[in-house]
Amino acid sequence: MQDNLVIVESPAKAKTIEKFLGKDFHVTSSMGHIRDLEKKDAGIDLENNYVPKYVVSPDKKKIVTELKKLAKDAKQVWIASDEDREGEAIAWHLQEVLKLKPEKTKRIVFHEITKDAILKAVKNPRPIDINLVNAQQARRVLDRLVGFEVSPVLWKKVKPSLSAGRVQSVAVRLIVEREREIINFESTSAFRVTAVFLVPDDKGNTVELKAELNKRFETKAEAQKFLEKCQTAEFSIADIQTRPSKRTPAAPFTTSTLQQEASRKLGFSVSQTMSVAQRLYESGKITYMRTDSVNLSDLAINTSKSTIINTHGEKYHKYRQYTTKSKGAQEAHEAIRPTYMDQEEVSGTAQEKRLYELIWKRTIASQMADAELERTTVSIKVSNTSEVFQATGEVIKFDGFLRVYLESTDNEDEGSDAKSLLPPVKTNQVLRANFIEATERFSQKPPRYTEASLVKKLEEQGIGRPSTYAPTITTIQNRGYVVKEDRPGVEREYIQLTLKNGKLSDKTKVETTGAEKSKLFPTDIGMVVNDFLMKYFDQIMDYSFTANVEVEFDEIADGKRVWNEVIDEFYKPFHQHIENALEVSERTNGERVLGDDPKTGLPVSVKIGRYGPLAQLGEATEEGEKPQFASLRPGQILETITLEEALELFKLPREIGEYEGKKVKVNIGRFGPYIQHDSKFVSLEKNVDDPYSVELPRAIELIEAKREKDRNALIKTFEEEPELRILNGRWGPYISYKKKNYKIAKGTEAEKLSLEDCMKIIEAGPAPKKGRKK
DNA sequence: CAGTGAGCGAGCTTCCGCTTGACTT
Numbered sequence: 001m002q003d004n005l006v007i008v009e010s011p012a013k014a015k016t017i018e019k020f021l022g023k024d025f026h027v028t029s030s031m032g033h034i035r036d037l038e039k040k041d042a043g044i045d046l047e048n049n050y051v052p053k054y055v056v057s058p059d060k061k062k063i064v065t066e067l068k069k070l071a072k073d074a075k076q077v078w079i080a081s082d083e084d085r086e087g088e089a090i091a092w093h094l095q096e097v098l099k100l101k102p103e104k105t106k107r108i109v110f111h112e113i114t115k116d117a118i119l120k121a122v123k124n125p126r127p128i129d130i131n132l133v134n135a136q137q138a139r140r141v142l143d144r145l146v147g148f149e150v151s152p153v154l155w156k157k158v159k160p161s162l163s164a165g166r167v168q169s170v171a172v173r174l175i176v177e178r179e180r181e182i183i184n185f186e187s188t189s190a191f192r193v194t195a196v197f198l199v200p201d202d203k204g205n206t207v208e209l210k211a212e213l214n215k216r217f218e219t220k221a222e223a224q225k226f227l228e229k230c231q232t233a234e235f236s237i238a239d240i241q242t243r244p245s246k247r248t249p250a251a252p253f254t255t256s257t258l259q260q261e262a263s264r265k266l267g268f269s270v271s272q273t274m275s276v277a278q279r280l281y282e283s284g285k286i287t288y289m290r291t292d293s294v295n296l297s298d299l300a301i302n303t304s305k306s307t308i309i310n311t312h313g314e315k316y317h318k319y320r321q322y323t324t325k326s327k328g329a330q331e332a333h334e335a336i337r338p339t340y341m342d343q344e345e346v347s348g349t350a351q352e353k354r355l356y357e358l359i360w361k362r363t364i365a366s367q368m369a370d371a372e373l374e375r376t377t378v379s380i381k382v383s384n385t386s387e388v389f390q391a392t393g394e395v396i397k398f399d400g401f402l403r404v405y406l407e408s409t410d411n412e413d414e415g416s417d418a419k420s421l422l423p424p425v426k427t428n429q430v431l432r433a434n435f436i437e438a439t440e441r442f443s444q445k446p447p448r449y450t451e452a453s454l455v456k457k458l459e460e461q462g463i464g465r466p467s468t469y470a471p472t473i474t475t476i477q478n479r480g481y482v483v484k485e486d487r488p489g490v491e492r493e494y495i496q497l498t499l500k501n502g503k504l505s506d507k508t509k510v511e512t513t514g515a516e517k518s519k520l521f522p523t524d525i526g527m528v529v530n531d532f533l534m535k536y537f538d539q540i541m542d543y544s545f546t547a548n549v550e551v552e553f554d555e556i557a558d559g560k561r562v563w564n565e566v567i568d569e570f571y572k573p574f575h576q577h578i579e580n581a582l583e584v585s586e587r588t589n590g591e592r593v594l595g596d597d598p599k600t601g602l603p604v605s606v607k608i609g610r611y612g613p614l615a616q617l618g619e620a621t622e623e624g625e626k627p628q629f630a631s632l633r634p635g636q637i638l639e640t641i642t643l644e645e646a647l648e649l650f651k652l653p654r655e656i657g658e659y660e661g662k663k664v665k666v667n668i669g670r671f672g673p674y675i676q677h678d679s680k681f682v683s684l685e686k687n688v689d690d691p692y693s694v695e696l697p698r699a700i701e702l703i704e705a706k707r708e709k710d711r712n713a714l715i716k717t718f719e720e721e722p723e724l725r726i727l728n729g730r731w732g733p734y735i736s737y738k739k740k741n742y743k744i745a746k747g748t749e750a751e752k753l754s755l756e757d758c759m760k761i762i763e764a765g766p767a768p769k770k771g772r773k774k
Numbered sequence: 775c776a777g778t779g780a781g782c783g784a785g786c787t788t789c790c791g792c793t794t795g796a797c798t799t
Contacts, residue, residue, distance in 0.1 A: 009792065009793065010792095010793065010794085011793090011794075012794095029793080029794095030792090030793080031792085031793045031794060031795095032791080032792030032793025032794080033791070033792045033793075034792095034793095036791095037789095039788095042789095059793095059794090059795095060793090081792090082792085085791095086791060086792055087792080089791095089792090090792070090793095136791095139790080139791085140789095140790075140791085142789095142790095143789050143790045143791085144788095144789055144790080145789085146789065146790095147788055147789020147790075148788060148789060149788095149789095150788085150789090151787075151788035151789075152787085152788075154788085155786095155787070155788085160786080160787060161786080161787045161788080162787085162788080163787085163788045163789070164788080164789080165788080165789045165790070166789075166790075167789085167790065168789085168790090278794085282794095290792085290793090464790085464791095465790080465791060465792090466791095467790095467791055467792060467793080468790065468791060468792095471790090471791090472790090475789095609778095609779050610778085610779055611778065611779070614779070616779090620780095627779090629778080629779055631778095653777090667776075667777085668776090669775075669776035669777085672776095674776060676776080676777095681775080681776055683776095
């Protein structure tokens with residue numbers, strides 16, 4: 001048994017550090033926090049100065065027992081949790097729970113996992129900073145008070161099991177408000193004029209020079225008038241301007257920027273990025289993946305330097321030291337970077353390789369020289385008007401870091417006007433226009449958030465931490481406040497005027513607009529909860545609430561304020577708001593009355609029901625009349641649905657006739673439109689069949705097609721056991737037996753299975769039944 | 775997998791941040 005016990009937060013870190021410290025040290029990990037507030041009664045003594053009641057978390061009991069034993073046997077215990085608020089609290093909890101004696105306990109910290117940094121830390125131990133610990137206790141208690149007092153108000157006034165919190169509720173607010181901006185957005189259009197001129201190049205070939213007019217026209221008439229002038233105009237080069245510009249590489253990755261780039265470049269979800277990064281970290285390939293620091297260790301900077309010089313040469317290298325400027329950053333770690341900069345690739349899954357490559361490139365590029373560019377702007381005069389055409393071209397004089405990596409942007413539309421080299425032209429040169437077009441362009445709605453752009457926004461506001469971005473986004477989706485979806489666009493007509501060969505033509509064209517891929521949409525419940533919280537808890541919903549309390553937490557950490565007093569100042573008025581909301585607020589379900597059905601005269605309304613948003617036709621009366629109900633379709637929301645759209649919903653289910661003596665019905669279910677016949681369900685074909693108009697012959701056709709498909713899906717049956725069938729499903733062959741399905745191991749030839757083989761598979765256990773996560 | 779929406783009431787839900795598996799799809 002070694003004399004020295006070192007406790008860090010993560011096991012992967014423990015493994016690395018143990019190598020640096022030699023055999024007198026045993027390094028182990030606490031796996032993060034070991035204690036938390038107890039669940040019942042909020043775990044806070046409200047009568048007694050907000051004293052927290054801590055209990056060892058159930059999943060940490062084993063670890064704590066183990067740590068206690070190790071600590072008892074060691075002569076010296078070194079607590080090496082992170083050097084930030086949470087890390088200091090972990091150190092303090094360890095000291096308390098393990099009952100460590102001060103004389104044999106030392107607190108050490110380091111920001112990078114390098115041998116020098118660790119050895120230096122061991123030489124400079126310090127006591128636990130109780131002010132920093134108290135700042136964490138204030139943070140923890142405040143979050144518990146907000147979460148556990150506001151959520152029950154929602155259970156009473158909106159729906160059970162809902163939740164509210166300092167971080168999640170503001171995240172939902174961002175999405176709800178963006179959606180309303182989009183709903184209220186009024187698109188305007190203007191005519192953008194572009195021209196393609198023909199000019200000779202050095203070799204005498206004719207090449208194109210594309211240019212855009214420096215003015216847009218508001219109306220078609222104005223655009224037309226301009227093109228008419230062009231019919232007789234002469235075009236010539238008025239001016240050529242060249243000016244140098246440069247581009248600078250982006251800083252190394254933090255959690256948030258890694259999530260954004262992996263989303264833009266690799267299409268990863270935020271949680272996917274984190275789990276792939278976790279595997280890279282655990283196998284020692286990258287540094288820690290939950291960080292808000294852009295700092296690189298000297299070691300990383302030096303090895304990057306030699307890698308760059310070896311592959312690209314001296315002039316591609318530039319030493320850069322990055323500093324973090326995001327709100328609330330605590331900088332306990334390095335930036336996310338490869339552990340070994342000379343390793344350009346790693347083994348692993350395709351996802352691991354791609355993410356690693358991204359991290360490697362970003363890190364290397366961050367230590368490379370600026371790219372030098374030259375931008376040329378050519379102005380083209382139109383003889384009979386004052387407007388001018390402009391063409392811009394860009395040439396890379398020195399590629400610098402661009403040789404390795406370029407950060408992407410969230411503006412996907414900008415890819416179309418990529419700049420390139422212009423053909424050679426001279427001032428006063430006369431140009432021949434091949435054609436000139438005036439195209440109607442519409443102003444763009446504000447973009448919906450993606451998971452990654454929401455993380456970016458939260459980080460900018462200092463809301464949430466690297467370890468919580470991914471879980472927060474999962475939570476607001478699990479609670480049903482937000483959905484991540486694709487939505488088809490709608491078709492829109494636009495006008496295009498073309499002048500070619502002296503002739504003016506006028507066309508109406510069609511484009512698709514507003515299609516969305518993997519974007520975050522608020523649900524009805526999300527909007528109703530948001531509005532409720534905004535009305536009764538505006539302080540919590542304020543975008544600067546977190547930033548405001550962070551200031552107070554910092555004051556606690558600096559020893560200028562006492563944490564319980566800070567909490568008391570917050571809690572007294574906050575609790576009044578809770579009491580007030582419970583007393584004065586009405587139960588809310590987002591109900592909207594849309595009007596009366598012109599056919600029956602009955603009122604039509606929409607609201608959130610037990611199984612989601614619904615439309616209601618008529619009202620329950622004392623004479624026993626019952627209203628008709630219909631669920632809203634995906635994409636429809638209470639806030640924008642119209643009377644006409646709601647009335648459409650009551651046209652289903654439709655009975656369209658009989659087939660083989662059984663009724664045929666059409667309806668829309670959870671998985672889209674379907675036909676019901678003889679207690680069997682057949683889906684209508686997407687984008688082909690319309691449930692409101694489909695007729696019997698087509699329905700029969702679909703029913704027969706389904707039967708044919710089912711017959712083909714049958715691989716094998718056994719006479720002795722008619723209830724057992726081997727079928728071909730979406731994921732390959734499987735066994736169906738007494739209404740349960742059983743997986744067949746990969747690589748098995750399903751046709752050759754005997755009855756005995758099948759029974760063995762069945763005995764081995766049913767396919768895991770779909771379970772509800774706790 | 776596909777419908778439903780009464781009314782009563784017991785017992786439960788819930789936060790944010792620090793960690794890793796153990797799970798299912």
